[in-house]
Amino acid sequence: MTRLALHSRLIAGTEESYALEHARVWPELIGVMNAAGITDWSIWRSGRDLFHLVECDDYEAAVAQLANDPVDQRWQQHMSQFVEGFAENGGPLQHVWTMSLQTG
Template identity: 25%
Template sequence: MSKIAFKMKLKPGYKQEYQKRHSEIWPELVSLLSASGISDYSIFLDEETNSLFAVQQQSGQSSQDLGKTEVVQKWWAYMADIMETNPDNSPISVPLTPVFHLD
């Protein structure tokens, strides 16, 4: 199991919509994440910068590596109007380097 973190960017004014969509996350997406070894997945918002900070445990691939699946492509398209995205609708995602951990 490893822990990874990455950041993404929310468009201004979309905090409530982002929270709403994630509170209604599709069961098939949750199943895919779980089956791919992703767990303990949290996303935090820095409201000052609209930066999203995500952290997840993984025993396989990252959620950002599942973009070839149909459900992830649909989710990206669903979220593209409220996030900064690449041309394929994937969120612009920047891996973060761990610099400290306290057990």
């Protein structure tokens, strides 16, 4: 299992609407994410910045599978009214430190 972090940014003024959209994400989207090997996805917000923690079997394979999925395509189109996009190249953030991994 892999855990990775992503960073995206909201369009100014859409913060509350974005939160409302995530009050109940489409169940069919959760189904296709699970089928792609994503077991959990959490999002935190600071101002307009969003930080995502994704747990999955293989992130690259999951992204490739979701890119061709009509449910995910509809969700991404719908969410594009709120999100400017992912930071830089959209890849994972560089891991720096995890307390539980430090010994001694």
